[in-house]
Amino acid sequence: MEKNLGERLLDGHGNGHEEQRSDVEEEEETKSFGRRVLEENKKLWRVAGPSIFTRFSTFGVTVISQAFVGHIGPTELAGYALVSTVLVRFANGILLGMASALETLCGQSYGAKQYHMLGIYLQRSWIILFVCAVLLLPIFIFTTPLLKLLGQESSISSMAGIISIWFIPVIFSYVWGFTLQMYLQAQSKNVIITYLAVLTLALHFFFSWLLARKLSLGLDGIMISMIFAMWLPVIGQLGFVFFGGCPQTWTGFSFDAFKDLWPIIKLSLSSGLMLCLELWYNTILVLLTGYMENAEVAIDALSICLNINGWEMMISIGFLAASGVRVANELGAGSAKRAKFAIVNVVATSFFIGFSLFIAFLFFRGSLAYVFTDSLEVASAVGNLSPLLAVSILLNSVQPVLSGVAVGAGLQGVVAYVNITCYYLIGIPLGCLLGYILGFHIKGIWLGMLIGTFVQTLVLLFITCRTDWDKQVVLTKERVSKWYMEERRKASSRNAQRNELA
Structure with missing residues (x-):
């Protein structure tokens, strides 16, 4: 008896398609590394x-x-x-x-x-x-x-x-x-x-x-x-x-x-929790800075740094979206190998851009502040914060991409727990300790929160490396086959109604 459509999907859309997919993956392996990188980057x-x-x-x-x-x-x-x-x-x-x-x-x-x-x-x-x-x-x-x-x-x-x-x-x-x-x-x-x-x-x-x-x-x-x-x-x-x-x-x-x-x-709720915890992180940094001595200069300097960081974050969020789409597409197509290759490629590409900006901001330091202010005091404060800004940009080149990988695989719930732990149980308390108790002021607050981001990046790297992507392909097929089978039943129901009318 012929397999139903849902079963064929779970088997890789039928044996013929499975053989075809094997041929495609063999053809991929015969391509040169440079050609594979070029095609993936397109x-x-x-x-x-x-x-x-x-x-x-x-x-x-x-x-x-x-x-x-x-x-x-x-x-x-x-x-x-x-x-x-x-x-x-x-x-x-x-x-x-x-x-x-x-x-x-x-x-x-x-x-x-x-x-x-x-x-x-x-x-x-x-x-x-x-x-x-x-x-x-x-x-x-x-x-x-x-x-x-x-x-x-x-x-x-x-x-x-x-x-x-x-x-x-x-x-x-x-x-x-x-x-x-x-x-x-x-x-x-x-x-x-x-x-x-x-x-x-x-x-x-x-x-x-x-x-x-x-x-x-x-x-x-x-x-x-x-x-x-x-x-x-x-x-x-x-x-x-x-x-x-x-x-x-x-x-x-x-x-x-x-x-x-x-x-x-x-x-949607797990996705919302994952991403909003990241977007609110800088807001909390501003709020904590508002309680420092000479808060006006500190907030002005921090707002300039976060404005620059905000522009760079647009690049990171773009790569977050791209990594999510590429991983989801390849998992949906049933190829764990191409999904892993897409992950390595997008992380490497984003990191290269982030590292270039990291070097640039270390080199220019406080001179960038004069685009936003004429105050020597504020510009000096921005110069002092520039190394932290540069490190923040470097981390932002990797961490959002790994979050995008989680989105593509449907692992938002896991990342949400990681964000809560690293941001709100490590980063913020450590920032308060360094900034208020140990007297490092705004640098201490930002450094503590950067440590939280660094720990989060390491955890996400560990999760990404340890994820069984072949298993994720199976889970993805189960998810999409459920809807495909429902569509099949609806189509069968409509055909039955037509036959009765005929």
């Missing part, structure tokens, strides 16, 4: 390039907005900085983290040629992230009383409350923006995102200048431009998907999106 940069540029664009929109707000007044700037660095980063971490579950599901299904499921997963993620965004609304609606309750200055709290209301549409744009990026990345169709990012950045600068300066709309004009800038890529990506850009994976809306949500919710 696949890598097809995802990493657009992803990095998109992150630069999104970060650039925030920087442009902050620059224009800074020319309105110090209270507006303080309120904007408070909302964008604390509240928005909090929401961003949760929503981006939960959206990364889609990277696992879509990447593995696409590699297994389960194209019909990508659209279903996308719609399920829309539902989950929309509910999550609604649950975050009270933070943005009641910002002013919350900040006053925490002892923040009244004028800044009131201004932050006004600005946080403007950010509500931005938060909801993340629901569609993040998920569409993950969906398109899994298919290596995210070049459209790059085009939209270029257009968005240019239009946001123009409209901020037009509305804030020429039409004298001030803060309202800047925030209107920001909302437009955040929703334009979403509308463009939706148009691309709905009108034929993804014919294999988008077949229209389906009620199946409302079924079997709980497994997706669990994966």
